[in-house]
Amino acid sequence: MRITKFAIPEIIFGHGSLDHLAPCARRLGASRVLLVSDKGLESSGWVERVMDILSGNGLEWVYFADCSSNPRDHQVHEGAQIYREERADVVIALGGGSPMDTAKGIGTIVGNGGRISDYEGANKIMRPLPPMIFLPTTAGSGSDISQFCIITDVERRLKMSIISRSLVPNVSIIDPQVLLTKSEELIIASAIDAFAHAVESYLSLLASPFTDHQALRAMELIMANLMPAVERRDPHALEQLSIASTAAGMSFSNAGLGIGHSLAHSLGGMFDVLHGLVHPVLLPHVMRYNLPVSVDRLAAIGRIVVGPRVASAESIARAGIERLGEFFAGLGVPVRLGQLLPDRSALETIARTAVHDACTLTNPRAVTWQDLLTICEEAW
Amino acid sequence: MTQGTSLDDLIGIEHSKLGFFQELRQTIEQLKAAHRDSERNRLEIEAILDGITDLMMVLSKDLRIIAVNHVFYDILGVRDPEGRYCYEIFRHQDHPCPECPAHRSFVTDEVCRETSIFRINGRKLQFEMVASPIKDPATQDRQILIFKRDVTLEKEFQAKFHQAEKMATVGMLAAGVAHEVNNPLTAIHGFAEGILRRVERLRGIVDPEMHADLADYAGTILGECGRCQEIVHSLLTFSRPHSSEFSPVNLNVVVGDTLKLLHNHLKQPKYRRVRIDARLCPTAPVVLACEAQLKQVMLNLLVNALDAFDGSAGPEGKGQAGPPKGDTGSVDGDAPDGVEYLPTVNGGRGRNGVEAVITVTPFRDGRHAGFVVRDTGSGIPPEHLDSLFEPFFTTKPVGRGIGIGLSTCYTIVTEHGGDIRVESRVGEGSTFTVTLPLPPE
Numbered sequence: 001m002r003i004t005k006f007a008i009p010e011i012i013f014g015h016g017s018l019d020h021l022a023p024c025a026r027r028l029g030a031s032r033v034l035l036v037s038d039k040g041l042e043s044s045g046w047v048e049r050v051m052d053i054l055s056g057n058g059l060e061w062v063y064f065a066d067c068s069s070n071p072r073d074h075q076v077h078e079g080a081q082i083y084r085e086e087r088a089d090v091v092i093a094l095g096g097g098s099p100m101d102t103a104k105g106i107g108t109i110v111g112n113g114g115r116i117s118d119y120e121g122a123n124k125i126m127r128p129l130p131p132m133i134f135l136p137t138t139a140g141s142g143s144d145i146s147q148f149c150i151i152t153d154v155e156r157r158l159k160m161s162i163i164s165r166s167l168v169p170n171v172s173i174i175d176p177q178v179l180l181t182k183s184e185e186l187i188i189a190s191a192i193d194a195f196a197h198a199v200e201s202y203l204s205l206l207a208s209p210f211t212d213h214q215a216l217r218a219m220e221l222i223m224a225n226l227m228p229a230v231e232r233r234d235p236h237a238l239e240q241l242s243i244a245s246t247a248a249g250m251s252f253s254n255a256g257l258g259i260g261h262s263l264a265h266s267l268g269g270m271f272d273v274l275h276g277l278v279h280p281v282l283l284p285h286v287m288r289y290n291l292p293v294s295v296d297r298l299a300a301i302g303r304i305v306v307g308p309r310v311a312s313a314e315s316i317a318r319a320g321i322e323r324l325g326e327f328f329a330g331l332g333v334p335v336r337l338g339q340l341l342p343d344r345s346a347l348e349t350i351a352r353t354a355v356h357d358a359c360t361l362t363n364p365r366a367v368t369w370q371d372l373l374t375i376c377e378e379a380w
Numbered sequence: 381m382t383q384g385t386s387l388d389d390l391i392g393i394e395h396s397k398l399g400f401f402q403e404l405r406q407t408i409e410q411l412k413a414a415h416r417d418s419e420r421n422r423l424e425i426e427a428i429l430d431g432i433t434d435l436m437m438v439l440s441k442d443l444r445i446i447a448v449n450h451v452f453y454d455i456l457g458v459r460d461p462e463g464r465y466c467y468e469i470f471r472h473q474d475h476p477c478p479e480c481p482a483h484r485s486f487v488t489d490e491v492c493r494e495t496s497i498f499r500i501n502g503r504k505l506q507f508e509m510v511a512s513p514i515k516d517p518a519t520q521d522r523q524i525l526i527f528k529r530d531v532t533l534e535k536e537f538q539a540k541f542h543q544a545e546k547m548a549t550v551g552m553l554a555a556g557v558a559h560e561v562n563n564p565l566t567a568i569h570g571f572a573e574g575i576l577r578r579v580e581r582l583r584g585i586v587d588p589e590m591h592a593d594l595a596d597y598a599g600t601i602l603g604e605c606g607r608c609q610e611i612v613h614s615l616l617t618f619s620r621p622h623s624s625e626f627s628p629v630n631l632n633v634v635v636g637d638t639l640k641l642l643h644n645h646l647k648q649p650k651y652r653r654v655r656i657d658a659r660l661c662p663t664a665p666v667v668l669a670c671e672a673q674l675k676q677v678m679l680n681l682l683v684n685a686l687d688a689f690d691g692s693a694g695p696e697g698k699g700q701a702g703p704p705k706g707d708t709g710s711v712d713g714d715a716p717d718g719v720e721y722l723p724t725v726n727g728g729r730g731r732n733g734v735e736a737v738i739t740v741t742p743f744r745d746g747r748h749a750g751f752v753v754r755d756t757g758s759g760i761p762p763e764h765l766d767s768l769f770e771p772f773f774t775t776k777p778v779g780r781g782i783g784i785g786l787s788t789c790y791t792i793v794t795e796h797g798g799d800i801r802v803e804s805r806v807g808e809g810s811t812f813t814v815t816l817p818l819p820p821e
Contacts, residue, residue, distance in 0.1 A: 005391050122389035128398040147392075163390060165397045205387060256390050358385060 004208035006254050008145055009134075010171045011246065015239070018135065018175040021050065021092070022057030028131035028170055030090035032060040034083045036103040037094040038067045041137060044181045050094050050135065062086040067095070067102040070152045070159065070268045070275070076105030076116045083110050083130075091132045093169075096190065097141030097150070097275065100134050104149035104167045107132055116151055117160060122358065125164040132169040137178045138190035139241040141275075142197055142249025144172040152269055159265040161358040168253070174246055176239035184230055187241070188331050189276025191229075194245040195222045196279040199287065199301060200260050201252035203294050204362040211255035218248035219304045223327075230331070256362030259354065260286040263372060266354035273340050280328035281337050285379045287321045293365045337379040347376045435507070435528040438514070439466055439482050446523060455530070456500060466526075470498050478763065482524045485511035495531070497767050504769065506532045539787045547676075558612045565608055572601040611640060626796075628819070629674060631665040631742040631751055638678040639740075646686075654689055654736045656682070661742040665749035668819040673792045677800075678740075680785040681753040681812050685738045688757025688810065750798070750815040759806040768802060789814075 012020055025033060033054060037047045042065065054061045064079045083091070083106055091110075093103035105116050107129035112119070119125055134144035143149075149162040179187070195218070201207060202215035221244035229237035263286075264278040291298055291314070299313035302320025305327070309316065329335050338344075351372035354360065360367060429436065429449050435456075436449040445461045452461065458469055466482070467473045476483055481492040491512045497504050507528040514523050576598040583591055635658050646654070667674075742751040760768065769790040793800045797817050804810035 003391070003393060005393055007397070122385050123392055123395045125398070128400050128403065163392075165392055165395045168397050206391060256387075358390070361385060361387060361390060 002206070002208075004206060004210070004254065006208070006210040006250075007147065007165055007168060008250050008253065009169045011145075012171065012173045013242070013246070014175070015177050016175065017173050018049070018178070019053065021053050021133065021135070021173060022059060024133055024171050024173065025054070025059060025090050025092065026057070028090050028133070030059055030131070032062065032086065032088050034064060034079070034086070034088035034091045034103075034106070035061045035094065036064050036067065036079060036091065036099045036106065038065055038099050041095050041099075044137075046094060046137060046178060046181070050092070054092075061092075062088050064102075064106075067099045068272075069098050070272055071098050071102040071105065071150075072152050072154050073105075073116050073160075074154065075102055076109060076151055079103075079106035080109035089130060091130050092135065093132070093144075094135045094137060096136070096138035096186075097143045100136065100141065100143035100169075101149050101151060103132060103134070104129075104143070104162070104169075105151050108149070108162065108164075108167070111166075116162070117153055119162045119164070120153075120160040122163040123165075124162070125166045129166050133171045133173065134169045135173050135175070135178070136242075136245070138182065138186060139176075139179055139194060139238070139245035141190065141193065142245060142252060144169060144174070145246060145249030146253035148253065150265060150268075158269040158353055159357075161265065163358060172246075174242055176235070176242040179238040179242060180233060180235065185333075186276075187230055187238075188226070188333055189274060190245065191222050191226050191241055192279045192283075192328065192331075192333070193276040194218060194241075194248040196260055196283050197248040197252040197257065198222070198244075199283065200258040200359075200363075201248070201255040202301065203258055203287075203290055203297055203364045204252075204255040205364055206362050207251075207255045211251040214247040215251040215255070216300065216304065218244040218251065219301060220244075221247070223304060226331075257359040258286065258290070258363035259360055259367055259372060259375070261359040262354040262357035262363070263350065263376065265357050265359070266350045267340070269353070270346060270350060271341060277333060277340065280331070280333045280335055281340065281379050282375070284321050284325045284328075285375045287317075287324075289367075289371065289375055290363070290365050291317060291321075297364075337376060344377075344380060347380075348373055351376060432527075435530070437466065437526045437528075439524045439526060441486060441522060443467065443476055443480070443482060445469070455505075470500075481509050481511040482526055485513050485524050486522065489513050504532070505530055506535050536787070536791060540791065543788045561608065561612055565605055565612075569602065569605040572598050572605065576602065626668040626670055628666050629669045629671045631667065631674070631744075631749055632660045634671065634674050634678055635660065635740055635742055635751065638675050638682065641675075641679065642682060645683075651686060651689070654686060654738065656738045656740065658740040659742075661744055661749075663744050665742045665744040665751075666819070667749050667796075667816045669796055669816065673796075677789045677792050677814060678751070678753075680789050681814075682738065682740070684785065684812075685753055685755035685757065685810075688755045688759075689736045744818070747818055748815045749818055750813065752811060752813050754809065754811040756809040759808055760802070760804040760810055761806055765802065765804065769800070 012024070035047075035050060035054070037050075041047050047063075047065075051061060051063070062082060064082055066075050066078060068075065079102060082088075091103050091107050093100045108119055108125055109116060111129040112125055112127045136144040145168070147163055147165050147167050149164075149167050150159050151162065152159050182190075198215040198218040201211055202219075204211075207215070221240045225234075225237040225240040225244070228234040229241055260279060260282050263282055264275055267273050267278055268275055287298060287301075295313050295317055298317035298320065302316040302318070302323075303309075305320040306316070306323045309319075311319070325335065334340055341347075348369075351369045354372050355367060355369040432449060433451060435451045437452060438446040438448075440446050443466050445464055445466055448461055452458070456469065458464075461469060467476050467480070471477055477496070479494055479496060481494040484492040484494075491510060493511075494509045495506065496509065497506045499505075508531045509529075510527045512525050514525050515521075516523065576595065579591065579594045579598060582594070586594075639656065639658060642656075645651075646656070737756050739754045740751060741754075743749065769786050790800055793814055793816070799815045801813045801815075802810060803813075
């Protein structure tokens with residue numbers, strides 16, 4: 001068996017855990033915090049809430065909100081400049097994957113200097129980052145757990161994967177209350193993103209007993225709780241989605257992902273598509289592509305999706321993939337690639353770019369760009 | 381980006397979240413080393429500063445004390461001088477001293493020197509001061525570093541040395557003069573006695589009037605011879621080499637003898653309006669002292685008093701504040717040889733026109749004896765009062781004195797267990813009072 005590794009941040013979980021932000025920050029040496037968030041969170045009132053917590057505990061803060069949904073390299077550099085000019089210390093990110101990845105990028109530049117593209121790839125970060133506390137507001141991205149940071153290189157029109165243990169935040173405070181204010185679309189998109197993390201990391205070449213357990217648990221929780229969460233905003237269901245997202249994050253951070261995310265990164269880099277909306281489209285096709293090498297694992301997923309039954313592993317796997325497609329369709333999200341892109345002309349470029357993505361490395365079945373193009377054609 | 385990236389890279393067994401620990405530890409080590417260095421430097425500097433035996437101060441621009449060394453505490457005994465004004469501690473004044481070298485150093489940005497006397501804990505101490513400007517490289521603030529060296533003893537020794545040298549010369553001269561004068565005097569005296577004896581034999585032979593004249597002349601010659609002998613004797617006692625043997629000395633005699641010595645000096649035209657009024661003490665003021673030294677004190681005080689009427693120069697140890705009213709300087713220099721001074725005992729023979737008076741009064745009370753020399757001369761400006769007894773302090777022009785007279789007086793009186801004080805007002809005159817302890821009954 002391959003030697004693996006399992007690394008996660010300190011995780012503070014539970015209703016009202018947000019209140020522990022100030023003592024955590026102070027323990028990490030905070031006196032003037034760089035708070036990274038985005039406009040969407042401002043309207044929900046959570047940014048103001050965090051600012052109040054900081055001010056109420058005698059901490060100064062500098063606010064940076066210039067994070068787009070696929071964070072850009074120049075935004076990272078602006079944030080790092082503000083951090084230096086304002087003499088901030090601890091970085092706090094509030095939001096989904098975008099503010100958190102922006103915060104990771106800012107920390108990287110602050111600690112190491114240079115341009116963010118210098119750190120593209122694995123283990124290129126050689127100096128410490130400022131302490132980071134992440135407050136995820138979407139149960140999906142897993143960025144608050146992971147060692148991944150995805151930043152768009154605007155000039156090259158591609159998403160760079162930056163992978164380093166130093167990108168794992170010091171503390172992740174997960175408060176399910178925050179999820180209550182999210183839109184239905186965002187709950188669905190992030191839950192499917194988390195589900196994709198679970199599936200891909202479960203199939204990954206680097207999957208280990210420690211990540212398998214987290215991945216399977218995440219899939220179970222999402223299947224059981226997504227509908228009640230969407231339909232009734234059931235607090236219990238939302239809490240379970242948070243746990244699922246965190247578990248999926250623990251899994252993919254350590255096991256890596258697969259070609260589904262390679263394609264999603266490529267699509268996001270070129271067309272600025274919302275990351276969570278790519279997976280309902282691609283995931284079933286990716287699973288089908290991997291079936292020849294991962295029958296048993298896909299069967300295990302199938303049992304979670306369709307329930308235990310007596311059948312061959314392959315038929316259960318196929319049944320699971322089919323059911324998953326219907327499940328996504330039933331959520332009212334796009335399920336054809338043609339609904340996301342203007343035309344098919346870019347598909348080859350997308351495939352050619354995706355084959356170089358870090359996530360391609362851990363996919364269980366080897367791929368060429370032609371294979372990826374075929375998957376995209378099937379999904380169209 | 382997969383080029384060069386492998387599954388092992390993704391697992392990253394060798395890689396961990398980088399902490400600041402290593403960096404912090406290095407920084408702490410560097411800080412510790414820097415601290416050790418600066419502590420060693422501090423101790424070195426402290427040792428150097430402790431080795432300096434001069435009083436040292438750092439002053440701010442407004443002459444507030446910023447730092448001092450241990451000598452400061454030793455000499456002044458002031459516990460917390462930081463923040464106080466330097467003149468407040470040294471002079472008990474609320475304004476800077478006019479001769480302050482620190483102030484000058486600030487203005488000129490150069491090293492300035494000055495010697496001054498300070499009264500510290502009842503003792504008069506003379507300090508040689510060196511003020512040098514220092515600039516704080518961080519704040520560009522200017523400060524002054526002052527060294528004060530106690531030269532009191534040095535100056536006293538110098539003064540004593542000069543005095544001893546002078547007295548040795550005077551003693552030799554006096555001995556020579558006494559020898560040379562005594563010989564002819566003996567002959568004159570002998571022949572005058574012979575003449576007097578023979579004059580008796582001429583009675584009735586020569587004209588009675590002529591006889592009386594001859595007898596009178598011979599008597600006068602004998603009398604003057606006696607006076608000459610007394611002067612020679614005074615000169616000898618005055619110039620006797622310094623001896624610490626004390627004997628009973630009558631201050632009335634000291635006054636009388638000193639006035640005799642001054643007799644000739646007072647004949648100068650410039651003193652013709654000066655009257656010396658000596659009022660002897662009816663109860664004999666006898667102290668245990670060295671007669672010659674007390675005469676020296678008396679002589680110095682009288683010469684000083686006379687100089688207070690001399691428009692051309694200030695007294696030794698006195699500032700000249702311009703000719704006072706009644707200064708003899710206003711009288712024509714070519715006036716006839718009318719000697720206006722009256723070196724009298726008990727005075728009382730003053731005439732109209734005598735405008736300057738020096739009063740010498742020996743006294744005796746329950747526990748002390750002493751004498752007061754009061755003049756109605758020019759007086760001493762207040763700023764010079766403190767420096768009066770300082771060796772080599774003089775306002776006289778070159779050639780008129782080197783400034784050891786009053787300092788010698790001070791030393792002699794102090795060695796006799798006594799005290800010398802001065803009161804003075806510009807334009808009204810000065811009073812010097814010498815007090816000596818009476819011998820036990």
